[in-house]
Amino acid sequence: MITVNNLTHIYAPGTPLETISLRNINLQISRGEFVALAGPTGSGKSTLAQHFNGLLLPSAGCVLVNGMDTRDKKKRRELWRTVGLVFQYPEQQLFEENVFAEVAFGPRNMGLDRREVERRVRRALEMTGLEYDTVKSMSPFMLSGGQQRRVALAGILAVEPPVLVLDEPAAGLDPAGRRHLLEQIKAWQLSRGTTVILITHNMEDAARYADRMVVLLKGEKWREGTPRQIFGQPEGLHEAGLDLPLPAGVMFGLKEKGLAVRCDTLTLDEAEQEIKTVLPGGK
Numbered sequence: 001m002i003t004v005n006n007l008t009h010i011y012a013p014g015t016p017l018e019t020i021s022l023r024n025i026n027l028q029i030s031r032g033e034f035v036a037l038a039g040p041t042g043s044g045k046s047t048l049a050q051h052f053n054g055l056l057l058p059s060a061g062c063v064l065v066n067g068m069d070t071r072d073k074k075k076r077r078e079l080w081r082t083v084g085l086v087f088q089y090p091e092q093q094l095f096e097e098n099v100f101a102e103v104a105f106g107p108r109n110m111g112l113d114r115r116e117v118e119r120r121v122r123r124a125l126e127m128t129g130l131e132y133d134t135v136k137s138m139s140p141f142m143l144s145g146g147q148q149r150r151v152a153l154a155g156i157l158a159v160e161p162p163v164l165v166l167d168e169p170a171a172g173l174d175p176a177g178r179r180h181l182l183e184q185i186k187a188w189q190l191s192r193g194t195t196v197i198l199i200t201h202n203m204e205d206a207a208r209y210a211d212r213m214v215v216l217l218k219g220e221k222w223r224e225g226t227p228r229q230i231f232g233q234p235e236g237l238h239e240a241g242l243d244l245p246l247p248a249g250v251m252f253g254l255k256e257k258g259l260a261v262r263c264d265t266l267t268l269d270e271a272e273q274e275i276k277t278v279l280p281g282g283k
């Protein structure tokens with residue numbers, strides 16, 4: 001369970017560059033939940049994400065992860081093992097000489113035996129869509145940007161943390177790679193009860209994978225609810241910098257043209273069913 005209490009974060013306090021990036025955020029995330037964190041550029045999503053593993057500390061308020069206060073220095077190691085944070089540009093953090101060593105870094109640090117380290121590295125690489133035997137001996141720097149991103153993500157997955165915080169993990173991947181990665185993360189959440197916090201600008205991904213959405217706007221929590229609740233009230237979403245997922249957008253367009261349809265359709269199947277209800281004969 002993650003609890004965020006009255007969290008305020010100020011960058012460069014007391015200087016001319018002072019920026020209040022989060023204001024009075026209150027939030028609870030249950031174990032095993034998949035939460036999409038959305039909002040326009042600069043709304044504070046990455047800043048909030050970095051509070052979950054103590055990389056950033058509150059200027060006011062507090063963040064508790066399984067009862068651990070992120071400000072408690074004695075809990076730092078346990079916190080880092082509990083919350084795996086994958087940055088927006090994780091490829092910038094690669095430093096080992098080959099892919100195996102890169103992904104094995106976390107599990108080795110945990111003192112796991114060789115066989116378990118290898119099992120985890122293989123599984124994590126395959127989860128991100130990379131073939132273990134092909135890439136294990138390659139230098140991370142010989143890979144494409146998208147492949148480097150997958151290696152960096154695999155390095156976090158191999159630790160198998162109970163909480164995964166992913167800052168735009170699929171940015172820059174092709175559509176098939178994006179779908180593969182997010183399907184794997186969803187399957188991981190469901191099979192292991194892992195808590196997933198996904199920062200995304202892609203509302204189709206949020207609608208498809210998240211149990212709940214939290215929308216930030218100018219550093220404040222603007223709306224919170226299931227994807228159906230968020231997209232079922234489209235008024236104001238555009239002003240908040242969010243698109244509707246395609247199936248909801250089509251229905252909203254039809255509604256504006258006078259058709260009495262629901263707008264909270266999240267999949268094309270649901271949209272098709274809803275359109276049938278207003279067609280003559282219902283077919």
Ligand SMILES: Nc1ncnc2c1ncn2[C@@H]1O[C@H](COP(=O)(O)OP(=O)(O)OP(=O)(O)O)[C@@H](O)[C@H]1O
Binds near residue numbers: 019044045048
């Ligand atoms: N290191 C920093 N120093 C000073 N200000 C910062 C720093 N990082 C972020 N900010 C400011 O804090 C605010 C929130 O930034 P943040 O990166 O958390 O937004 P975001 O919602 O993640 O944006 P994006 O979608 O573009 O990644 C912005 O006004 C940003 O300019």
